């Protein structure tokens with residue numbers, strides 16, 4: 001999809017003209033794929049200014065949508081068979097709205113029925129909890145938004161090229177995080193007996209919080225909630241007790257202090273605090289009981305890095321509890337019924 005430093009979406013039969021005509025985006029998905037959509041939404045609005053709405057497919061399919069003529073409905077699905085996502089796609093098509101699938105499984109129903117398809121090429125995903133599909137969906141999402149931003153002249157060619165170079169660095173930076181996985185294993189050992197946990201963040205860090213919480217629930221069966229950090233005091237802070245783990249994801253420089261303050265608030269109520277942030281934000285270590293630093297990267301792509309320690313956290317807790325990490329209870333790899 002990246003060729004000579006440029007994004008090439010011709011495999012999806014999308015040309016620059018079509019892309020420049022898109023008036024607004026509806027991103028529709030379930031579970032982790034929805035969390036990818038939320039990350040895309042923050043990026044789309046900040047980088048390109050294109051109006052973007054992200055919806056859970058199970059809700060979207062039953063809503064009355066007043067589509068604009070040149071809307072694009074983007075359906076994200078690893079399996080390409082998720083019943084609600086497929087139904088949402090068909091619903092959009094009924095209105096004659098252009099659809100694009102971001103899909104992993106080649107030839108799946110969503111891939112076949114969408115007007116355009118971008119494959120994530122993550123390879124077969126066997127384990128129920130998605131990780132590599134999530135990472136690849138994010139990257140395809142970034143590329144789509146970048147191309148939209150360029151076609152609308154919302155960013156310069158230099159900015160576009162610089163951001164593509166940053167995307168190309170993601171694998172190496174994930175490698176650096178994996179080199180420090182023992183830190184996460186130690187942290188996980190402290191949380192094995194937790195009853196409930198909270199993940200907080202703002203902007204795309206909130207999307208990563210949702211994904212972190214979902215992974216933890218799926219793999220460790222520990223109850224957890226993800227909240228936009230600013231929402232804590234509108235209710236959930238009443239659940240904080242002595243020792244309740246609260247993990248703050250703080251990769252967005254402009255919002256760092258805000259979330260750090262939220263962590264201080266819950267700490268004063270007895271919470272056990274962890275911070276996931278970027279190198280340089282060293283005062284996080286003074287606030288938090290555990291701090292994990294990710295390599296610096298454009299804030300648009302930080303979710304690709306910050307999710308990794310959180311995936312590892314869920315994995316290590318699950319292993320420590322003796323659970324089957326690949327086959328969590330009550331879950332199917334692909335939800336083909338409503």
Ligand code: M6R
Nearest residue numbers: 031032033077078079082129130
């Ligand atoms: O195959 P899909 O991407 O459409 O699946 C969507 C969700 O069911 C899926 O992401 C689910 O949330 C995963 N088990 C999360 O790990």
